[in-house]
Amino acid sequence: MATIHDVATKAGVSVTTVSRVLNNRGYISEKTRKKVFDIMAELNYQPNEIARSLLRKQSNVIGLIIPMVSHPFFSELANYVEYYAYQAGFKVMLCNSQLDPAKERDYIEMLKRNRVDGIIMGSHTLDVEEYRHLHSPIVTIDRQIDDEIPSISSDNYRGGEIATELLVRKGCRKIAHICGNQELHMLSNLRTNAFHETARKQGVQHITIQTDMNVFDQKQYERIIDTLLEEHPDTDGIFATSDIIAAFAVKGCIRVGKRVPQDVRIIGYDDVNAASWLNPEITSIRQPIGEMGRMAVELIRKQLEGKPFKVENVLPVQLVERSTT
């Protein structure tokens, strides 16, 4: 790879001059500028960003830690993060924690060693303390660490409320809620709180089933649904905490001969693209994933630039009614 030195020699100028051309500073004649650019093209010169980063103490890299990209919610989030990061001149480093604390910790250290400009945390398997000592700007998705670290989430409580209310309004008398593992202290636990309170207030029977801590395990979903329908055959409403789980609920119902939505009404969560590929299309609570991604990048930038930012960012959710309710 050619260096700035090679370019300077070949162009018959000094490295300072080349650097000046490259960074547009100081006086440069049109003739020299052209000459330098020509040589750069000829040598296929690409300035070494590693050397620049070292000097500038800025890598322009954002680390994105999520449980796994192949989960639709996170793959869509990653897609938007990449989109807005690119627009802002950042590169994104993809880190799947697989919800393994050791891997998550390892990735955090790796990102620090690589002096990333910021970390977007979509996985949270460690203790609050461990996140607090991070020096780089971070932003968390769906979890609050403390009142210094900005977090982004959608209005989980409201989402749980809307979902439960819809099922009640549609006439469900016994509603099951399948939620994620509550031990992770995610803000999504609020959906479950909302479910309990709303169901109680409305006076309908309700049960809650927690999934294991695995990111996503189809077999587990199938088992949970089967058990649910067997132990509570009179269930007439299911509020699943993701569209994928809702999809398995639909399949489970059909397997045992129940019609959706006539016998069982089902609502998912997230409103990922896949929710509308399914048949029947799944009613869902839409999280503004694009906006969450945009805001995550923006919050990193604001921290880097020392600008003020809001610590708690709760975005509105929206009911998207389709065919399963």
Add this chain to the structure above:
Amino acid sequence: MATIHDVATKAGVSVTTVSRVLNNRGYISEKTRKKVFDIMAELNYQPNEIARSLLRKQSNVIGLIIPMVSHPFFSELANYVEYYAYQAGFKVMLCNSQLDPAKERDYIEMLKRNRVDGIIMGSHTLDVEEYRHLHSPIVTIDRQIDDEIPSISSDNYRGGEIATELLVRKGCRKIAHICGNQELHMLSNLRTNAFHETARKQGVQHITIQTDMNVFDQKQYERIIDTLLEEHPDTDGIFATSDIIAAFAVKGCIRVGKRVPQDVRIIGYDDVNAASWLNPEITSIRQPIGEMGRMAVELIRKQLEGKPFKVENVLPVQLVERSTT
């Protein structure tokens, strides 16, 4: 951030000693080693990988360029690439081209400026020439550049053959094939060749519909299916080049009152996870995505280490029969 210098000073030793501890070379007493590690922990020291990369001329970063992560095939591929890269000590930089040549080119240059150790190309919107001049090790997914650059693909021709044969065997007499844009010169075009040849050989009516160059556009899929069913109402078999398109085909059929698989048999491609969330579950041609990801990382490594490697890597596909055929 603490530097190796701070650690040395605080530990009362020289930077050389700290470096020796860090890199496990030369003689170090247990006492000093412990002392240094203690201070490193105390100062929360993380060696600056940027400085190391500069010196070693090795960044341990792999660039992954794909059309978009939110497409299930690529999100699963990205997931595996991350998995194997992590195991091998690499970080992965996520680049979505959106099938925009300008963005793809820009990303390639960015990756070169950042001196990545290798590039996995899953997006191919540029001319062969542009890829050929890349200096870093690259590996392509689903496209052949020349006989120097290793490529990975699954057996697209065989996949197309199996899919078509299955539909014929099931009794289809008029089969439609929905394929991706053929201008991209991807190896997946072989599926279409296989479709034509097999259908002709078997003597069944067949039509082919090409999608636009967009990565994925639900509206477009819906339109294509609607038009197909309207213009060719006697279609009784559909071979879609992705499971997502197949999902839309299923929905389209049901919309116009056709039963799947009784009236129309549908087969998808890739066998992404989503294929089994759907209802009915989609019959598909399975690409070994995990193996492709593993091999991509391995081929980068082999090039880096100067080991011999195979240029053309075609992996077997497999029929996964479910409910839509």
Add this chain to the structure above:
DNA sequence: CAGTATATGTCAATCGTTTGACACATGTCA
């Protein structure tokens, strides 16, 4: 006691780029 293994230090170069200080032209304008 000589020789060697162990333990640590100093010093300087290197990776590729940026940047500030300073020097020295040439040209232009008032």
Add this chain to the structure above:
DNA sequence: TGACATGTGTCAAACGATTGACATATACTG
């Protein structure tokens, strides 16, 4: 003529780590 703008050069330090050469000191072994 002097002041200033323009254009380019040299030099050196800095970013943070690694590494080889070499020096020195202690401890042990045969």
